[in-house]
Amino acid sequence: MNKEEVESIGDNHIGSNIDTPLLPNAFDKSDDEKIKNIQHHFGKIMTELGLDLADDSLSGTPYRFAKMYVKELFYGLNPKNKPKLSTFENKYGYQKMLVEQNITIDSACEHHFLPITGYAHIAYIPEERVIGLSKINRLVDYYSHRPQVQERLSLQIFNDLKSVLGTDNIIVLISAKHLCVSSRGIKDKNSFTSTLEYGGLFEDKSNRDEFFKILDQKEQNL
Numbered sequence: 001m002n003k004e005e006v007e008s009i010g011d012n013h014i015g016s017n018i019d020t021p022l023l024p025n026a027f028d029k030s031d032d033e034k035i036k037n038i039q040h041h042f043g044k045i046m047t048e049l050g051l052d053l054a055d056d057s058l059s060g061t062p063y064r065f066a067k068m069y070v071k072e073l074f075y076g077l078n079p080k081n082k083p084k085l086s087t088f089e090n091k092y093g094y095q096k097m098l099v100e101q102n103i104t105i106d107s108a109c110e111h112h113f114l115p116i117t118g119y120a121h122i123a124y125i126p127e128e129r130v131i132g133l134s135k136i137n138r139l140v141d142y143y144s145h146r147p148q149v150q151e152r153l154s155l156q157i158f159n160d161l162k163s164v165l166g167t168d169n170i171i172v173l174i175s176a177k178h179l180c181v182s183s184r185g186i187k188d189k190n191s192f193t194s195t196l197e198y199g200g201l202f203e204d205k206s207n208r209d210e211f212f213k214i215l216d217q218k219e220q221n222l
C-alpha cells in the first residue's frame, strides 16, 4: 500500500473485515511479556519525539502506557477475557421487546488509535432464551476494548447476541464521537456517527419505531 492509500483508509474509516484482523500467534506471549516489549518500543517512540526519559515525570510513562494498552484499553483483544454469556430458558414466556440503553462505549479507532466514545442501545425480542441484563453491557465493553471501526463493533455485538439468544430479533444502535474526526483531520467537534444493525422482527418498521420511541425516554423519567 502506498502512503496515499494508507491515508485514505484512515480518513474514510474503512474496515476490511467483520473479524478483528489478528495474527495466528496473537496470544502466544503472556500479558507481562507484551507489557515489557511495548514499554521498550514506546520508550523508543518518546525518545524519537525528543523527550527526555530521564525526567521523573516521563520515566514511568512507557510502562504506564504499555500496561494501559494490554490490561485496560485493549483487554478485549484476548478471547480469554470474553465475558461468559450465560442465558436462561424464557420460562415466563416474555415475548415483547427488552431494551438496554445508554450502555457506555469506550473504544479506540484502529486507524489512529484515538478514542471513540458514546453509547450503545440494544434491544431484543426473546424466543426460547433470555440473557442477564448486565451481560449485554459486558459484551459491549469487551468488544469496545480493542482497536475498532464502529461498523465492525456493531456487527460483532449483534452476531454474538444472535448466537447466544438463538434469535435474529435483535437491534443494535451505536452513536459515538470519534476523536480522530474531532481533534485531527477535519476537526469537526460536533458531528457523531450512528450505526444501526437489526434482524428478525426488527425488519418490521413498527418494532423499530417502538424501539426509537423508548430511546426518547429520558433517565429523569424513571
Ligand SMILES: [Zn+2]
Pocket: 010, 013, 109, 110, 111, 112, 113, 114, 178, 180, 181
Ligand atoms: Zn480514526
